[in-house]
Amino acid sequence: xxxxxxIQAGGTRAKVRCDELGGSPYSDQADGLFRPYLxxxxxxxxxxxxxxxxxxxxxxxxxxxxxxxGHYAGTTPDAPVLLIGSHVDSVRDGGRYDGILxxxxxxxxxxxxxxxxxxxxxxxxxxxxxxxxxxxxSTYMMGSRSAAGLAQTIDDSVTDRDGITLRKxxxxxxxxxxxxxxxxxxxxxxxxxxxxxxxxxxERAALPLGLVRGIASQYRYRITLEGQAAHAGTAMHERxxxxxxxxxxxxxxxxxxxxxxDDLVTTVGFxxxxxxxxxxxxxxxxxxxxxxxxxxxVRENAARQILEALEAISLKRNxxxxxxxxxxxxxxxxxxxxxxxxxxxxxxxxxxxxxVLLSQAGHDAMIMAHLAPxxxxxxxxxxxxxxxxAESVENDDVEAAHRTLVSFITRVGEER
Ligand code: GLV
Ligand code: MN
Ligand code: MN
Numbered sequence: 001x002x003x004x005x006x007i008q009a010g011g012t013r014a015k016v017r018c019d020e021l022g023g024s025p026y027s028d029q030a031d032g033l034f035r036p037y038l039x040x041x042x043x044x045x046x047x048x049x050x051x052x053x054x055x056x057x058x059x060x061x062x063x064x065x066x067x068x069x070g071h072y073a074g075t076t077p078d079a080p081v082l083l084i085g086s087h088v089d090s091v092r093d094g095g096r097y098d099g100i101l102x103x104x105x106x107x108x109x110x111x112x113x114x115x116x117x118x119x120x121x122x123x124x125x126x127x128x129x130x131x132x133x134x135x136x137x138s139t140y141m142m143g144s145r146s147a148a149g150l151a152q153t154i155d156d157s158v159t160d161r162d163g164i165t166l167r168k169x170x171x172x173x174x175x176x177x178x179x180x181x182x183x184x185x186x187x188x189x190x191x192x193x194x195x196x197x198x199x200x201x202x203e204r205a206a207l208p209l210g211l212v213r214g215i216a217s218q219y220r221y222r223i224t225l226e227g228q229a230a231h232a233g234t235a236m237h238e239r240x241x242x243x244x245x246x247x248x249x250x251x252x253x254x255x256x257x258x259x260x261x262d263d264l265v266t267t268v269g270f271x272x273x274x275x276x277x278x279x280x281x282x283x284x285x286x287x288x289x290x291x292x293x294x295x296x297x298v299r300e301n302a303a304r305q306i307l308e309a310l311e312a313i314s315l316k317r318n319x320x321x322x323x324x325x326x327x328x329x330x331x332x333x334x335x336x337x338x339x340x341x342x343x344x345x346x347x348x349x350x351x352x353x354x355x356v357l358l359s360q361a362g363h364d365a366m367i368m369a370h371l372a373p374x375x376x377x378x379x380x381x382x383x384x385x386x387x388x389x390a391e392s393v394e395n396d397d398v399e400a401a402h403r404t405l406v407s408f409i410t411r412v413g414e415e416r
Contacts, residue, residue: 010108010406011399015097017052017104021045022096032389035090036136036160038066038169045088049103049128056107057114058126064179065151065170066130067143072110074123080189081123082412083372084109084405087132087143087364094133095196095391097381101398102194103128109405120413122189129364136160137169138222138326142180144364148371149184190338191368192408194377194401196393198361200384205355208397209346209404212334212376215359215366216263216292217299220327223249223310226320229275229283243273243282245319252309253289256302263294264302265360294331294358332366335373341415342375345407350400361386377401377408 020026026048027033028041035041046068050060053070060070068088073079086102106126113124129143137158145151154177158166167177197203202210227240250268257266267290274284289306293299307323314321339356346354357378365374379401382392 010112011105011402012395014101014104014108014402015393015395015398018096018100021048021100029093032093033090033096034092034094034135035088037089037131037142038173039136042066042089042130043173045100046128049088049107052104052107053110053126056111058110063146063183064175064181065142065146065183066173066175067147067183068128070107070110070126072114072124073119075119075121078187079120079122080187081125081185082120082189082409083125083127083185083191083368084193084409085125085127085129085191085364086193086195087130088128089130089133089135091133091135091387093389095386095388097196097391097393098198098386099132099195100128101196101379101393105194105398105401105405108402109409112406113409120409121416122412124409132362132364134220134327137166139166140220140327140329141362141364141367142166144367146180146183147185148367149181150367150370151180151183154180185371188372190335190412191365191372191374192338192342192377192405193363193365193368193374194379194405195363196381196386196391197357197378198359198381198384198386199357201355201357202378202380203382203384207352207355208380208394208400209350209354210357210378211339211343211346211354212359212378213339213356214294214333215331215361215363215376216294217331218327218329218362219291219299219303219325221289222324222326223287223289224322224324225249225285225287225314226322227283227317228281230281232279232281234281239281240283240318241281242285242319243276245313245317246271246285246287248313248317249310250287252313253306256305256309257291261293261295261298263358263360264298265292266290266302266306292360294360329362329366332369332374334365334375338373338375341411342377342404342408345404345411346377349403349407377404
């Protein structure tokens with residue numbers, strides 16, 4: 001007989017472990033959390049996770065692109081695999097739960113079955129991807145794209161802010177750039193990801209858990225605005241000010257996002273002014289644009305409007321515009337059959353029918369959907385705040401997520 005208190009302890013441990021991983025040596029930032037792909041903090045985190053996976057009865061390996069995988073065998077050696085996971089990397093000055101909580105919750109689910117000596121006709125694997133955030137290289141989801149067999153080449157022009165190529169960063173970890181295609185997973189039954197909601201809908205509904213219906217498509221662009229650096233004494237009508245062009249562009253991009261539809265969001269989240277100084281008219285600016293929407297065609301339409309607006313602004317201001325698309329991520333729908341099982345697991349565990357949510361945030365699940373049926377469990381987070389050190393989840397909510405994952409896996413076992 002499984003005691004509720006025992007399952008509860010698992011939820012608490014999953015959260016406490018994220019808190020431990022929120023600082024040195026699991027962060028490459030002195031104060032707060034920054035865990036970029038293939039950095040020292042990422043390596044330290046994989047070491048800690050490997051210890052926890054081992055304690056939970058898993059054999060542990062790291063694949064060709066630095067994804068950690070804990071394996072808990074099924075009842076037969078050739079059993080298919082149920083993957084439970086998320087990402088271990090973070091944005092700069094990020095929160096302690098985005099991604100990593102899905103990994104520590106996966107470990108706790110396996111630990112639970114290990115304690116009860118329970119095996120299924122499928123293996124359980126806890127998977128922790130790097131590079132979901134794209135916070136070091138302009139690549140993105142290298143871990144899940146490799147696992148899903150979608151990563152084809154390594155682009156040698158891809159470097160981090162210090163000029164280190166992705167190829168070198170992989171080699172520094174002893175990872176072979178020629179082997180990354182071997183990371184493709186075979187015989188995958190399903191992928192399940194638990195993640196904080198990163199929006200306030202669950203909080204507003206006063207509910208701890210929700211079911212995800214689908215994930216928005218994303219475009220990301222790197223925009224270069226080239227004007228002419230000049231003395232701050234230059235007459236206003238003589239200037240080709242790249243930063244003023246960026247400012248006008250940013251408000252145009254915001255207005256296009258705000259004009260909707262409701263599921264459209266547009267963000268300029270990064271801007272650099274080359275050789276910026278108080279007495280120099282800015283000549284060179286780089287900025288990023290991120291465009292997301294769930295409804296097919298909305299993202300494409302917004303991208304067209306934004307690029308037209310940028311062209312018009314640049315033309316008017318005599319600025320040379322370069323646009324590079326660095327990301328094109330197709331949205332994904334969760335699998336209906338898996339969602340039905342997860343819905344039952346939530347009803348079972350929590351006694352309510354969960355709300356069905358759309359995710360504007362990207363997740364490894366949208367990549368894994370190319371490989372296998374996938375589903376996602378959302379956990380309430382305070383104010384919906386994420387990508388911020390103030391990110392926060394309640395203990396009880398994580399415990400609820402843990403009980404639900406245990407119930408979900410058990411039900412998948414019963415239905416096979
Ligand atoms: C990842 O958090 C993303 O949605 O960009
Ligand atoms: Mn994130
Ligand atoms: Mn995330």
